[in-house]
Amino acid sequence: MKQQFLGRLSAPPSTEFFDSNSNKVDRLVLNKFTLYETKTNYYVVGSNQSDNRFRILKIDRTTPTELNVIEDDVIYSKIEIMDTLSYLEEGNKTSGGLNKVLSAYGIVGFIKFTDGYYISLITKRSAVALIGGHYIYHIDETTLRPIGQRTKPEKNSDEYKYINIFNNVDLTKNFYFSYTYDITHTLQHNMTRPPNRRNFSYNEMFVWNSYLLENGFRSLKNNSDWILPIIHGFVDQSKISIFGRNIVVTLIARRSRYFAGARFLKRGVNDQGYVANDVETEQIVSEMSTTSFHRSGLHDNPYYTSYVQHRGSIPLFWSQDVNLAPKPPIEINFRDPFFAAAALHFDNMFKRYGAPIIVLNLIKTKEKNPREGILGDEFAETMDYLSQFLPDKCLKYIAWDMSKARKGDDDVVDLMEGFAEEYLADTGFFHSGPEAWINKRRMYLRQNGIVRTNCIDCLDRTNAAQLIIGKCALGHQLYALGIIDKPWVPVDSDVVNMLTDMYHDHGDTIALQYGGSNLVNTIDSYRKINQWTSHSRDLIENLRRYYNNAFADAEKQDAINLFLGNFVPEKGKINLWDLPNDYYLHNEDPRYKRQRRSYIHWWTKDVLQVKDDQQLDVSRYQLVPRLARQFDDETDPYSGYWIEYYRPRLFTSFEKLFASNMNSTTKYIPAT
Template identity: 30%
Template sequence: MDHYIYDDMNLFITQEKFYIEPKIGKDLLIIDRVSEATVVEKKSNQIPADKSLVEFCGFLGSVQLLAGKYLVLATAREFIGFIDGHLIWKLAGTKLIPYAKSTIHINSEQLEDNAKYLSMIQNVLNTPSFYFSYSYDISHTMQRLHKLGPESGTQSLLSRADMRFVWNQHFLKGFANSDFKNFTLPIIHGFVSINRCVVNGHNFTWAIMSRRSVLRSGTRLFRRGIDRDGNVANFVETEQIVEYQDVNTSFVQIRGSIPLFWVQPPDLRYKPPPRLLDINKADHQMACTKHIEDVSSQYGRQVMIDLVDQKGAEGNLEKAFADTVNSIGNASVRYEPFDFHAECRKMRWDRLSILIDRVAHDQDEMGFFMALKKGALVSLQAGVFRTNCVDCLDRTNVVQSMLAKRALTAMLKLLDILTFEQTVEEQTVFEALFKGVWADNADFISIQYSGTGALKTDYTRTGKRTHMGLMRDGMNSLIRYYKNNFMDGFRQDSLDVFHGLADLRSPLRAERDWKYATFPSVLLVALAMFVTCAILPSEYTTEQLLFLLFWGSMVAATTATIYRYGPEFVDKPHLLNS
């Protein structure tokens, strides 16, 4: 039996202390609003009569801001399903409660900044979607849980969790002591879908669980590439699970930014070119080696599927990636480039089968995890596909879904759910579910990193690239452009505050250059005058045409100037990493 975290609780607030009482449980967590927290055994008359009450369903920790500490509580949850008999929930509501009884100890400027930090924390918590379980460690794959062994079930979920995927670990630092083990609730960020399915009369559970890493977390254009510790941007582990009768099976894939030092800062251009940092090649190789070794220690051998364009700016990244991997010469790594856009141009997405055929032998050698629910091991997954494009979103998810379908077919045949001759594609109802869930996975991971749903999901949902899908992608691309240029500085600051990486003493009110206000104002006036001169006169005179030419020139000149100084108009992060 896994360790169990208290779920439904009461928070009693007095002038001096917080009292957190599980509705079912023997412990009482007492937090002094000035000093420290303790856990004691519940007794009668411990809680003062003069108190206020907050009901909640999960203790997520506390966070230090300018005004002091704040309790972070889960106040609402949504049931997702069962994994291995354990309930899995989605976070549906949160509340931050200050330790300090007033804010008279900080000045007005600090008070304003503190309010912004609070909104940043809430901004991250409101980003879909966070998940948790009171009794099952969802930070680990089934294979890692098996390796931890049954004795790990006596540990708290926090102490044995894979901290790469625990998003509230910064909030729980002050509660890592074993005294708090029944209260501390780890949460993951990503996507979880759990489905009860029927194929050929067999009932089974099919689930997808994507876990986003907290290491090098950030927004699409402000977090790219690798850091010196070997952590890459947008690293996501996706586990596909099948539970049938007394057997659990799972197949794991990972995605992550190209493991080199490269950047792609927003500058108002629709697609600013990515570029490698001009540093010593040995530094690229050192960081990439660290990343490869970390992945190998976690997952075994790896096939690196690189889907970026092999020409232009992306082509420079692809060549550098290939050269670095070849220079490292790790025998457990195979680099597999596939120019997605070139191979599938003119909507020939059926050509993705070329890539799947190339890696089929690797997938067969990797296998997947399978064990009896009583603990007996049948097989281990011996390696992993590490897939990337530039964003590790749209192209990546398409290929991952195809690899997942191939693995799922093998799983269902081994479990005798499918006959030897059958395929997943022939199971019309189930295949529609499979496609829909993988498209949802794409959308959620994309929203969390780029701010919009994924592109190319029409192929994932229907198996075809459609003109309607192209139009939807165009709309998402425009929204993505706006958010990445004008909103992501705040989002990046929010993530850094959430993970305890930001220096809260950094100024939030960065002064803008005079061009920031002047040129957009001039552009709006010039555009308004140009439209007015174009539509109002019933017939054009030479004077009116000259006015039209003048204001049109002003629009063109102002627009060109704004793009020339593009980086100055972008919403950048203001907080320095601590």
């Protein structure tokens, strides 16, 4: 599209959010999209929440095998966009005119199989959470449309097969996005980073549509207004009143897109240090007396807390054969005396979370026929080797046979709570401002370090342990907010029942994504209640899990590899379904191995800093001057996104205003 008919910048620069260092407009938040087509082009018109400013994306349709996407930098007013569309209608009248195709809520990205490119669009969404005035949405429906002229591929063609494989990644199941909140990062990161776009970047580890977006926009780092990152995992939000104060608990699980896949086809670690079933779980507890992140300054609302945990497969080269045996044997495929892949994994974790990394290994230690113990011994040797070169207390390894404790007389929950209190003392948690004055504790709290929990599958035992750790964190979070008078909540309280329900849903969702069934063992199994119900659930879920692993995982793995860009189809070359396995898709070509890192100084020194040695960054608590604006703007870091939440010029019902259907705790109250 040529500049002469694209008009001018509709709003004076003073009304935009500027990056003071570069003197450029920050961004326009686009959350409504309309797709138009002519014979030669697609035009995507994106608008802000108020429908008063617009941008245009042009996609060339004349060469569908080559993707040509042009972002127009001009921002249009309502009148200007109507004039531009009229101009396009008139200019294409002889070839069929300008036709509206559909309305959408976001661009998932672009994908090419063997013939030409397709565009994937979000056509339905639902709000599932509200954090600081920012909506988080679940994808309810998508559509895949060819860029070129619509022609139905032949039924037995490679193109047809690839489309079916691609559609096996169901984007309507546990994929989430937000227009104004960076859900790829933790709350601590979002509330402490410097407030301009030059310091903004998505965590690409959790952007599942990264490959699809980069096909059209080259890089996620260019901060295009059209880029909408999508995470895969779990989001839930619940509300409860404690002593008359409204508390909202939000649980966000982010699945890594690196080395992702189905249970038996993705075990252990690859040679780049990425592990299977890598999930970051964040527990946000906030008091809703003030919804916004801001009070008197930028991000200074003291009523937000968060605690982050991690789960991931044991970082060794190991596997299990896919078969119908209840417990397939475990094999260690390769033994590295210097544990280079595990070193890469923990170095990456130091970069992500700081120190200490507390590794909680819950696999069995004593078995009649050694199975899990084979991995346990090798993992212990790995941790001994890696930790000997580190400063003290940076990498802690705890091996605890949770299954044995469950079968014995020990109270698993009480023991785990004792461990959790130690872990919380080591890592801390995030609090956005000073604690309530009645606590007389620290002024500002940051989480530095993380608890990394694993069992064999990182599903059942791991989820139970994470729930207990989350329960202990909840007590400290409520205490920091001044809600309770000591940092502890009883097991059989309403708020813990609510949290338990959320973690069960969280565990079931991750188990379905990785293992093909719900959790086999829940926290009730470890509390030794409802044993008959638990036993019947164990049997059913085990059968479902092994059936899915044997018959459905291969198709799921192919779809994930295609969606994430691990395999790129090329006409006339090897097909995805002809590969004996996908090993080479996730590991480096041995002919082009990167230079080996030091076997002794295996970590990145700059990021390895124990919490007690860190200096408090007080710069973020200083007031940031606000620029004069003629009207509220979604890019205003103080109040702009309220246009999405509060619509002053639009009739809004209470049902719409209360952003999500939060879980109710009334089910825990006995009927009278």
